[in-house]
Amino acid sequence: MKIVVIHGANLNFLGLREPDVYGSMSFDELKSRIDAHAPDVHQFQSNHEGEIVDIIQKCHLEGMEGIIINPGAYSHYSYAIHDAIKAVPCPVIEVHLSNIHAREDFRRKSVTAAACIGQISGFGADSYLLAIDQLLRRK
16 A cells, blocks of 8 residues: 655754653654555655645645644644535545643634544654554555
């Protein structure tokens, strides 16, 4: 199965940014953990909303069969990413390292999750692995 993981805003600063919330694992360690779990998964990271939209559209044009996305803060207000997810026919799962429902009020709502088949949050790096396993089960 052709799966893409899209890491959104500020995820490249994992291990540096609020380790009490996001843990001490670096972004490179997260990517390595995903690679070890599913070596054929492609990974992208961008801090730019439009580039994330472009990646989602490219996934469709290149025949990807599933997308896992952690939009970061864009999940709380990006209708552009929401609309891009809705435009692709493959299943999309939103993930978050922290439990967004137990955080600040503005983080509890995800406008992008409504366009996805599901959301996994609060399990750290395992959120990504759980999402990969779910997509593989749908195969």
